[in-house]
Amino acid sequence: MSTNPFTLADLKKILLEGAGAPEGVDLDADILDIEFAALGYDSLAILETVGRVEREYGIPTDDSILAEATTPRAFLDAANARS
Known part of the structure; x- marks a missing residue:
């Protein structure tokens, strides 16, 4: 679990x-x-991003994030809700 929020800069990277x-x-x-x-x-691209977020940032994910995360804001909200 991450103690820092996953940011837009992290997502863009x-x-x-x-x-x-x-x-x-x-x-x-x-x-x-x-x-x-x-x-x-x-x-x-989003599937790869989800996998990297899980591996590199320790944020657990599941398939629902793909449906929820249609925008960067939604992705950040979903990722940070799971951290």
Whole structure:
């Protein structure tokens, strides 16, 4: 279990390392409420992100986070609720 909150910076780092930066998307903009699909990340990128969050940050996850986490804000909320 993590004692520090999982942050947007943490999420962006994992997305960039795992799937890269989609063309034409500025991850430094206000992306909290933009759906991952609109940001250019598909379900495989999110699945990889979920796995890395579990391994690297010790946050337990399950398949429900994939359904819940359609935006970065929802992902952060779901991950931090599990930490």
